[in-house]
Amino acid sequence: MEYIESIRNEQIKNAVKLQTKKYQIKENAYFLEGPHLINEAVAAGVPLQQLLITENHEDDHVVKQYYDNSWVIADNVAKHLAATETNQGMFAIAPIPTMTLPEQISGGWLLLDAVQDPGNVGTMIRTADAAGYAGVIIGTGTAWPFNPKVVRAMQGSQFHLRLVQMPLADAIAQFQAAQAPVYGTLVNQDAVDYRTVKPTGTFGLVIGNEGNGMNPELAKETTANLVIPLPGKAESLNAAIAAGVLMFQMV
Template identity: 80%
Template sequence: MEYIESVHNDQIKTAIKLQTKKYQTKSGSYFLEGPHLIEEAVKAGVALKQLFITENHQDDHIVKQFYDQSIMISDQVANHLAATETNQGMFAIAPIPDVSLPAQLTGGWLLLDAVQDPGNVGTMIRTADAAGFAGVIIGVGTAWPFNPKVVRAMQGSQFHLRLVQAPMADAIKQLQAEQAPVYGTLVNDAAVDYRTIQPTATFGLIIGNEGAGMDPALSSQTTANLVIPIPGHAESLNAAIAAGILMFHFVA
């Protein structure tokens, strides 16, 4: 097994570059950190392109499975690759999955319209995964899901559901062609209390930008616009909290 002890090694430099969307798109790869996430990837059948391990991980079953892709690294290199204070001794380069709009959308779909905060996007994807959604549509202006901060917050949910990058309008059109309801979230007079909506097998749920909310232009294309009545004094809910409450309403 190859051994890298210098942070100036080209393969290490390449791994570091995989934090940026530009290089991720170019190479079709992104970066995973920690045995737990890498284990989730392997369980989901992801073919790791490269595996970096520190010496204490050399007998792990994942290393046996991906021996040809494995490279041993020094602790210094591991610290250099780690985003966190204490490195977990295992890193991988994984292929970015196909993010194109599938020909058919079945099940629950979360549509993210210009949700900017990477932590929010990751938490919403994790929540959609927990709620049993089929996938998440990443609209224009929404944080790229393979951004390291999103990856950290997703906690492996990218291996459980489908991530799709598509304009909101395209995804809405596709769901409507399948006779599925699409629910917007816009606070206006026509908005209906989410608790009155009966869940269906296939549907779309749009969550908008943290500050500005959903693009009002989309509201003419939705089946209904939902609102969470706020009995208290806070002006609004955090976008990820609102998304969580709505998604779990759709859990049968």
């Protein structure tokens, strides 16, 4: 295995650049950090393009599997690549998956309408995965899912469900064509108590922007708008909490 000892090595420069959206789109690849995420990727059959490891990982099972695409890096290089103070000496370059809606939609889908906070987007994707949803549709204005903060919060869920990027108006039209209900979350006088809805089969659930909620134009196209009644004094829930409560109602 080749040894990389300088942060000026081209591969290392490339790995750093693969933490930015612009370069990720250009190269159709992104950066993964840590054995947990990398093992999840391998378990899901993701063809890693490069594995960059410190010496202590040379005998790891995953390294043997990707031997031809593995490089040993010096500790200072690992430190340079890591987002966190304490790095675990394992990094990878993974391909960005196909981000289109399957022709036949089935199962539960989470639709994100301009959800801006990367931590919220990552947590919502992780929750959708835990709740058994088929995929998450990233609408216009929503944080890019391969932003390192989203990747950290997703905890590997991108390997378990389908991520799709498209305007939500188009996505909703496709659910309508498939005669599948789409539930919105615009709080208006027609909104119904979320506990009265328990869809089975194929459906969509739209979560809106943290501050402004869901786009009213989109909400006109939904089957119903759901509201979580709040018996207490707080005016609203954190967007990721609201999404979690709704998603688990719809399991």
